[in-house]
Amino acid sequence: GEAGRAAALEGLERKVKAAMRSTTLNRLAPDLEALVRAETIAVQAGPRPSADESVLAEIRGAVLAGRPLSFIYSRPGAEARSRSVAPCGVMFGRANYLVAADRESGRIQTFRLDRMTSVEAGDGLATPPADFDLAAFASQSFGIYQDEIEDVVLRVTPQGATEARGWRWHPTQTLEDQPDGSVVVRFRASGMRELAWHLFSWGEQVTIEAPQRLKAVMAGELAAAGRALSRAQS
Incomplete structure (x- = not known):
């Protein structure tokens, strides 16, 4: 693809x-x-990564020249919007994203490439904030979505401890073995919703100890999953 x-x-x-x-x-x-x-690659469920070469070429040209990038951005359930940003770079993953700064506030945002159309480098100068580092930005979040950075504390049961020790949770992670055989995982990250989605896969083996916002997000996702299951059974 x-x-x-x-x-x-x-x-x-x-x-x-x-x-x-x-x-x-x-x-x-x-x-x-x-x-x-x-050797092969196991395909995981998720959005099909899209990296249209004409879009990438326009983005790369704008980044190298320090020029603004304009495009139409369409999100499911929302009206398409015209955007003009200062492009910072591209993050490739399960979905591919443009990382860009708002031209007025300087706030860093992400845009899925497959939702961008009419991509064009504009005239003038539009550069990222002087202190912006793409690699550091990418390492802050558990996934792609960026929000407030939180101190995350997870406790993994003795049954899941061996797997947890070999798991790459986050670049800032620390692991603490506990007397009862469990493992406490700590890291600083944003992207609580994506983290909650990941924790679903651990079932009862992981307890969220902090932050409170992650607990609230997980409760909301569990409630949404419960409603979907109820509709399917009715």
Whole structure:
């Protein structure tokens, strides 16, 4: 589904092969073919990542030139809006997002690429805040959505402790083994809704100790899931 990026990788592959001696390439080819057959990527449910090359080219051009980026943004259940932002970069993941600063307030926002149309770099100057760091921004959130940063404390039962110790929760995580065999996980992050969605997969093995807002978000998501189940059973 990423034709442009696939083409770029294929071009890189051709350059690497062209730079290798034929004897070396012939020796490696059977092993590489065997590894390709023996490895794959497990597909997970979620939005299909979209990275239209024309959109990416317009974004990259605007970022490099420090120019504003205008586009129409459409969200489900909401009226399409015309936006003009200072582009900061792109985050690739289960869905691909433009990271951009509001031109008036400087507030950093994210926009899904597959919801953007009529993307065009404008005239003038529009640069990110001087202290903005894309990698640091991405590491703040549990997922993509950015909101207030919270101190998260989770307690994992002894039954789930081994898996929790090997789990990458967040770049700021610390793990504390408890006398009863449980593990306390701590990290600072935003994106409580995405964290709540993830915690569903742990079932009864994880207890939310903090923050209160995460507890409230989880309660709301559980209530919504309960209503959906009730409708399905009626």
